[in-house]
Amino acid sequence: MSWRQATREEIYRYYADEFPSYLDELPSFITAKGPKQYALAFREPHPVRKEGVPDKDFIRRDTWQTNTAGERTTATFHDFDDVLEFIRHPARNDPLGRSNFALADPDLLDKPDPCPDAVYYALDHWERPWVLLVDIDAKDIARNRAADTVSEDVDDRDDDACLNTAGILDAAPEGYPYAFEDIERAIEYGFELRDIFEDDFNAEETMVVYSGQGVHVYLLDTDPAHRYDAKSREVLNDLLQDTYEIPIDPVVTADRRRVARLPYSLHADVCSIVTPIESPSFDVQSATPEVLKG
């Protein structure tokens, strides 16, 4: 099995043909108006309309207009099809419309329509500001593994040297800073964490999502007992790392302003669909889009 970047055409094809078939599977809180923002990352920076403003390779778009009091006025996207159109052709469907800061019209440019390398939604949610996501990254697991393996042998302690000596850069997927076993380990940790959420934190609504290079573990309960603010999340970080020894990314966990990869969007760096999963035996190969197979 190898790992590769999706081509522009493959990305277009994925969002045109395959992604719509997963829309019914999206978690119920992901709607046109639920998260506070959607965001897209591009492989190449794309110009905006206003002269002199730098080209953008990452854009966030609010789902509602708000007045000065922060109250919602007009929705940007009326239904999820609008979001889908925005993902498919962001420059043609930029919700900023005629604004100077909207993406430049591809018809006026030599460069083609930008296509999203990654699609995100904001964890900051209009109705559920307490959505909790814990990120477990295969890169971190690989780095720890490398540090353990090569502890005294390598003078040069920088990451690449360590990863190289530990044979991780050469292991499949070649050239990536982790091996498939690190992704598998991340998935195992993800389900351990889900159990911890359910057993020790009384969570009822949880979700484990294969992110392409690791997992996202969600705690989605809406009762006040689960409204963890930044300080509670710091405690959670410490507990997960110290007591349960789960290698999480503490910065992401504590920060509610983050965006997360949209379930069923394409991780274009590795040609993988971001997939909610039910079991630690999930085969990452199965997340390869149909449109890319064969």
Add this chain to the structure above:
Amino acid sequence: MTRSTPVKEERTAYRVATLPLEYGTTRINQLFTRGYNRYIVDGEDQPDDLLNDLERFGTAAFKEDVRANAAEEPFVDEPGTLAVLATLSAICVKAHPKFEHAPPRKVQVLYDIRELYVNNLASLLREFGDGSLQQDIAEVLYAKDPGEDGPHPGRVCTGIKEIPEFREGLYLEIPMAAASRDCLVHADTEPGETGELLTRIKDNCLYIPVGDFDTKYREYARRAFKKLLRVQEENLSEDQLTWLTTNESAITERIDRFIETGHHERIWRDWNPGERTIRVLRDAIRDVPDEVVSLGEFHSAKELFEAVEAYDPEADWKRDVCNRISSPRSLGNLLASQRDHRNLTIRQHGNTNHYRIQESSRGVQPLDVESIEDLFELPCMANMAERLYEKKPVRKDLYSFARMVMWLPQYQDNDLETIVTDLKDVFSRWPWYDEQVTDYQIRYEFSNTIGGDTPLPMNCDNDDMQRYCIGQEQCPYSIWGSLPFPDAMYDQLDEAESTGEEF
């Protein structure tokens, strides 16, 4: 609706006494009123009884065993009375002439009074009620600042429980949504290491061992005492204060006795550590039977270490010093770090060092001043430097400093520009430093001569130095005696003294 006040209602009195930082001066004064009411019988004040009790409290606070016992069993059985006696005792201490100009944080006897108060309060708290007061206190101790969603809506501490599956003992229950890092309690370990996490997780709550509550509450109570003392000080009229200090004698006498018998460590806080080490060694050497080691003779670190090991002092601070000496090597290192001490001589003997501790002398230790920085060796100047990190200087601070520098031999022949540059370099360490302002002020001090003569530097008796003085009795230095001032300064001093004007 009438609100319950600490004057009448015991539970409210306990709440205000245990959580004074959460209450305003009105409630705290009501707590004091409750305390004073005990000294009114049939409408008649009983000032002698109050005086007896506060003297008993104040003098008992100087006894270590009494302070320790109060943690087990209350020394005073009522929160209002405790608040009154502890604060009035502290006011008597602060009024002692010895401490008139000393910052309270330097005065050990105030710490002793506070410790008796804190221990006493802890045992009162334990004896009172059903744990609901502890739960109220836990709410305060573990509360976090309101986050972006506003304050946590429920109770911070939802119970104090035994949890069979955890280790023995009681646990404070804090819901995860109310938690902050203050709730993560680790076992004590060596400094620099993090001990095992003692906080447990169950049912979306953190469970904190109740021992942590005790530790945090003691810390809180120390700060609380400061507030009680401030409110009491503001509450007392000039007449009441005069009555108090005129009639109180036991506490004052006890302090005088400490001073007369040279128990500096009992009255001053943070007694110079080098000085402490030498004092403990001197005591240990004196204590050794058969004069195996003696003062004034050279001995190896091993011989001195054996003397320290055999020495069993009573005073806490002496035991602390002994405990820090764990081996002949550590003793050697400690002494090497104090090699400039006036009563210590180190001599190389083959491959090892030998050390001589001498009887204390009343002499004044000379101070080498190579740069302005060396002035901070003087405890008063070190205190001033420390304070200047918190507060801007008053003009007296500046001229105390500038005048000493003016008279240093190396600056006698230097031009003003060099002096100003060097002084600015020293001042720039403090946060309030503004180059232009400081430049102006220094030049102003230097131009401000008295009849053409450079003003004399401060001496230890000068009022302006008193606020930083650690007490002349225990200071190894004196400003006029220790600094290498030139003869011209002393000549001018003689002239000034003969004409009867100090500056």
